[in-house]
Amino acid sequence: MPGFVLLVRKRAAGELASADQAMRIGITVSKKVGNAVVRNRMKRRFRALAAEMLPEIGIAGADHVLIGRASGIERPFDDLRSDMAKALRKVAR
Template identity: 40%
Template sequence: MLPAAHRLVDSDAFRVAVRSGRRCGSRNLVVHLDLQAPGDPARVGFVVSKAVGNAVVRNRVKRRLRHLTREHLPALAVLPGSAVLVVRALPASSRATSVELDADLRRCLTRVMS
């Protein structure tokens, strides 16, 4: 579970990160990263639509992504400004293994952070 300070729950922050941030897509995920004013900790939000599957499948995908992104919080903390990361799961993510999701997440994070 992500600590409360690192959860992105504000719909306006989601919208700003998706519209103005950097984006990288893969087979299973789309990652949006927006750097905002410094001071706040890095925050992470997830978008898992009904196209991914039923509620059980969507929650499983969210749990797996939450676990994987927790490992990347220290890297987001060293970025200039406050990082807002939005991870959008694509329908293929319901069939992907944790190793595949991790590889896609790492690749996309590397691209949006450079």
């Protein structure tokens, strides 16, 4: 089971500034996942994951939201990377 849920929403033409195709990222981790230390660790891992993968395979002009799940706390970073690639490929269709 992946350690996160990925939501992607393409911004409408009215929401885009002239030729603004920047990708935006939002990260949220609920208190149900753990205490502040655990949540902040997950957010740091998600930021690193997004910085690594979104420039290559993210969707231009879209908002990407990562919602952390409890299964992602101790999930190896390589597994998170493969989950992100799979999710982005699925969304791109």
